Amino acid sequence: MQTETIWNDIYATGPQTSSGKPGLALSQFAGPLRPGSALELGCARGDDAVWLARQGWRVTAVDVSSVALGIAARNAEAAGVSDRIRFEARDLALSCPEGRFDLVTASFLHSPGDWPRGEVLARAAEGVTPGGHILIVEHASRAPWSWSPEDTRFPTAEDTLASMQLSPEAWTHRCLCPVARTATGPDGQSATVTDNVLFLQRLR
């Protein structure tokens, strides 16, 4: 099945509303930054993009699912920030938005099957302005309610960094670590899960 179809099916049958809250890591790492231009990879229902826009960022938000983008656009409208977000339907495995960004964020940019995730992240990192940042948040453990197989092996933050093949002289690692968090499942149950956070600043 096509990536687009898989995700459209998920969003078409899932809730049409969203938490309205940004990801915990995003608000912690991007909150202290001075707003500029931002690119979000895999924006889903738009909670992070709306939060960034409310913080003053001009946001380009990409997702492969046109259904998710429809919900995201309605969320942005309701929050009164439509004029600061450009939503783009695009399969990142095929192409990446052009342009320079002060912040690139990718939270839980996971997708079933084999796809060149490291390359996608690396290509997006190329667009970061000197002094700008890339924030990658990814699963490092499996929540009990996750659809991923129980024996899923998660990469470490270092593995993900290695898969991106960035030039070591061009980036400083402001955070490259697992971070624990209490996550809430679809039925309100909670569990402690671990995420990897890669927060890198471009030097030149």
Added chain:
Amino acid sequence: MDHDVAIIGGSFAGLSAAMQLARARRNVLVLDTGAPRNRYAAASHGFPGQDGRRPEDIRNALRAELGAYPTVTFRDAEAMHASRQGAGFRLSLSAGEALTARRLILAYGVRDTLPDVPGLSRRWGASVLHCPYCHGYELNRRPLGVLASGEAAMHQAMLLPDWGPTTLFTQGSFAPAPEARRMLAARGVALEDTPITALLGPAPALEAVRLADGREIAAAGLFVAPQTAPSSELGASLGCIAKDGPTGPYLAVDALQATSVPGVFAAGDIANPMANATLAAAAGVMAGVAAHRSLIFDPDLTDAA
């Protein structure tokens, strides 16, 4: 190690932590960038013994008191990055310099993002406010408004009539259920669904709000619920567990203000979603005492499981 304890943020929480450590004759460094959260307010209210004083006068008094203790150093510098080093931590500062400390106290606070309504930010801390206990009394029972960014505004609207006749402006962000409407009516709160488009009166004072349909409604104070974000990513990058608060993330701490990372303590707004200056100071006292104890009882920073 250069210091026993480095405190990041030198306001209510940080200075109160420093005092306990100074009195234990420990070598303390206080780093500060001079941007406390309440810098927009001309007066601070409710701090014991200091009610109504200018915020910077209170902080200067705290700093002056600390100046009497020889083991405290102040630096006007931003802490940029922290990492574990040996039995302590390495901190890099904005100027490119680095230093080491055996323990860290995070007291860098949060910053506010206000709703996007013309004229609102110019009035922040004077007539646009978030805490009725801090500034409600001074509004002197004149007309008040609550600008909702969601259902949480119900709570504020229920409290406010004790400070003045209140209108809840929903801004279309939620529709109060019949039961909620009854509760508001019982408190005498008026409901207004037409959005506010402008604030009127000589800023930073407020006299009225203008609605999208052109009507003007008198208001001397408008209460909002800003989104909050940490002033620094230090806690997160050290791996401290955070929680989602009603307005933004905060660092999880135990009763001794210890974060999930051994040797790192946090106090004030960064570690409490409902803090004020007094609560920040009290938490700072506890963090100072706890950091001191940890130097003695956990000298090798063993990773507590």
